[in-house]
Amino acid sequence: MTETTHPCPPAATEVASGLFVRGFAPPLSLRDFGLIAFDMDSTLINIECVDEIAAAAGRKAEVAAITEAAMRGEITDYKQSLRQRVALLAGVPVSHLEAVYRDVLQLNPGVERLVARCKAAGLKTLLVSGGFTWFSDRIRDRLALDFTRSNQLEIVDGRLTGRMVDQHWGDICDGDEKKRMVLATCAQLGLEPRRAIAVGDGANDLPMMSVAGLSVAYHAKPRVREQAHVAIQSGGLDRLLEVLQD
16 A cells, blocks of 8 residues: 655545545455554544633634644644643633533544444554643543543643643654554554554644555645545545445
8 A cells, every 4th residue: 555655645536525545446444454543633523622722811813823834734843833822821721621622522423433333343442632631531531442642731720831741651742753652552452554544634643644554634634635545525534434344
């Protein structure tokens, strides 16, 4: 299968309305894979959490503009862009995070069906996010995912400090860390990376997509869908099952 990092990826073929593939002829067998790794914000869920948290500080437009540039790949230093956005969240109460989760955040269409089918086929599941543990831990538990890696916001006296907490495995989870986590999880499971699926929407997902056997772009930025093996441009995440059958 063609690597997503190839300088001249093959042209995509629209196999159904809003569903494109490149570098292989569907269907593939779901059971040929052993791990599926998901980005969280705008992939598993309908929002960019950092943007919605920023709304409480009256800075959503400012933060969202940085997020959009980072996801398009226009900002090369993801870690610095995230630190910059988190600094603008200083003083936001934890109660606002609770409100975002309760009132705004939703799973994207087809997520539960896709996860269930992957589990039934024997795949392990990984959530790997440049977002925050406050949300990713809840999504992990809600979907009963096997592994997760994201960033931890520092909270003191019930409010965000504008900083993140270094965790035992390292600092900010950026694109390189997503790639490392996919490879480490494959090694832990005794899988070749070609038996991994990586699903995302932004430029910081490209490193993990480049090492996976199958890369999936979900309603993604142009740079991402132009390199992915599968691009879902309409409908839910479970449209992946149209090209991956068990």
